[in-house]
Amino acid sequence: MDWFKRIKDGITTKTDQKKEIADGLWIKCPKCKSIFTNEEFVANLSVCKNCDYHHRIGSTEYFKILFDNNKFKELDANLNSADPLKFEDTKKYSDRLKIMQKKTGLKDAIRTGFGKMNNENIVIASMDFTFIGGSMGSVVGEKIARAVDFANKKKCPIIIISKSGGARMMEAAISLMQLAKTSAKLAQLDENGIPYISLLTDPTFGGATASFSMLGDLNIAEPNALIGFAGPRVVKETIGKDLPEGFQTSEFLKEHGFIDLIVHRKNLKEKLSQLLRMMK
Numbered sequence: 001m002d003w004f005k006r007i008k009d010g011i012t013t014k015t016d017q018k019k020e021i022a023d024g025l026w027i028k029c030p031k032c033k034s035i036f037t038n039e040e041f042v043a044n045l046s047v048c049k050n051c052d053y054h055h056r057i058g059s060t061e062y063f064k065i066l067f068d069n070n071k072f073k074e075l076d077a078n079l080n081s082a083d084p085l086k087f088e089d090t091k092k093y094s095d096r097l098k099i100m101q102k103k104t105g106l107k108d109a110i111r112t113g114f115g116k117m118n119n120e121n122i123v124i125a126s127m128d129f130t131f132i133g134g135s136m137g138s139v140v141g142e143k144i145a146r147a148v149d150f151a152n153k154k155k156c157p158i159i160i161i162s163k164s165g166g167a168r169m170m171e172a173a174i175s176l177m178q179l180a181k182t183s184a185k186l187a188q189l190d191e192n193g194i195p196y197i198s199l200l201t202d203p204t205f206g207g208a209t210a211s212f213s214m215l216g217d218l219n220i221a222e223p224n225a226l227i228g229f230a231g232p233r234v235v236k237e238t239i240g241k242d243l244p245e246g247f248q249t250s251e252f253l254k255e256h257g258f259i260d261l262i263v264h265r266k267n268l269k270e271k272l273s274q275l276l277r278m279m280k
Contacts, residue, residue: 141178166206
């Protein structure tokens with residue numbers, strides 16, 4: 001007898017009521033291969049319960065973790081990249097921007113906001129890797145510069161959460177100029193004695209590492225985040241030697257003095273608040 005039939009989302013009995021399994025119901029950890037429901041995975045802040053692997057998350061998730069009740073004022077929300085070089089590779093840069101904006105719902109690779117964290121005013125800038133690999137273009141540099149100016153005006157600390165593949169090649173020298181601009185703005189912040197904490201997440205490379213990501217009064221990282229300037233393959237080919245185990249992980253960098261602290265995602269809000277209180 002025809003007791004069951006196969007459908008797109010799984011197997012169901014042949015009844016009048018069709019019960020389908022929703023897409024994205026399960027999450028598989030890429031490190032230990034454990035499987036979790038999407039609900040419990042999100043509830044655990046996108047961290048694997050089995051091996052503690054920190055999956056990549058974006059500005060939406062970080063703002064939800066850090067801002068009190070997820071309430072904040074987004075800064076410069078409609079800032080868009082131009083295409084001054086009329087760059088074109090497999091597609092026009094202007095078209096690529098439109099495609100990514102539609103796909104991700106983001107204007108560019110960073111969002112900035114002002115709100116409260118444990119009842120204290122805070123400016124937070126968070127990068128999004130889903131937007132052209134978190135590449136650092138003119139908008140990223142400009143929004144960081146404006147966020148620093150806002151923090152200066154409000155006399156409140158700023159946290160920048162890095163997640164970047166490096167400079168945006170489609171903007172060439174304009175992208176590289178952002179390294180100097182963001183560094184100069186952070187120097188102004190330092191002159192006014194306003195705290196800046198840099199949070200490095202997986203991955204943080206290239207121009208971000210060469211500028212704002214490593215200029216914090218405190219540089220902290222999530223566990224097992226990959227952090228560096230050039231990737232391990234490029235470094236290995238350049239020096240012609242095998243790399244040490246764990247090379248460019250946050251644990252390796254902490255051991256060698258490049259970062260100050262490694263903080264689990266579930267402890268971020270309390271630890272950041274504690275550090276900022278100490279820096280007053």
